[in-house]
């Protein structure tokens with residue numbers, strides 16, 4: 001949580017707790033008096049999403065991030081209390097009913113922004129999450145063997161693989177883990193790992209299927225890539 005949001009006044013407003021707002025015909029009616037709060041882009045998008053819908057929020061936040069708004073939109077968003085300078089990655093949002101109305105006008109509903117920027121949002125069909133199953137013999141020969149050839153080992157008594165990465169120092173080890181953590185969250189597949197100073201012990205297995213799956217192969221290959229980048 002950025003420091004500037006730490007103070008109780010802003011924290012309450014920042015978290016946008018439902019008790020401050022009452023749903024009224026799907027409109028968000030703010031009960032709190034005007035309160036100024038600083039949001040980073042991500043928070044601003046969440047706030048905007050809550051008020052103006054995801055597409056408009058993303059488009060407006062992206063435009064604010066890129067610093068490009070049409071003069072009309074600059075005027076509208078300023079009216080909404082959006083003050084954005086490209087130097088600092090924060091938008092100050094005047095959080096009030098008037099601001100909400102003006103900001104809604106600024107987003108004009110995402111169709112206006114889409115028309116302006118020609119980005120017709122195509123509804124992408126929801127990606128079916130691929131069923132994760134254990135690797136078969138052929139996959140083990142084709143995909144697991146290369147990993148075993150570069151230092152991964154099979155874990156005794158488990159259908160899992162292990163490798164110890166030795167990095168330059170703790171910072172590099174932590175950077176390594178941070179990069180992997182981002183992928184883990186993205187693909188919803190998490191390593192079992194242990195870090196002491198510059199060493200990172202990694203064990204991979206897919207708990208949901210009780211053994212190795214394509215997710216582990218993907219994660220292992222990513223770990224190899226990340227480690228090689230840091231060499």
Ligand SMILES: C[C@H](O)[C@H](O)[C@H]1CNC2=NC(N)=NC(=O)C2=N1
Nearest residue numbers: 188189190191205206207208209
């Ligand atoms: C509920 C959640 O999606 C599942 O628990 C995910 C999370 N991350 C995971 N990580 C790993 N390594 N194996 C899993 O089966 C797994 N499942």
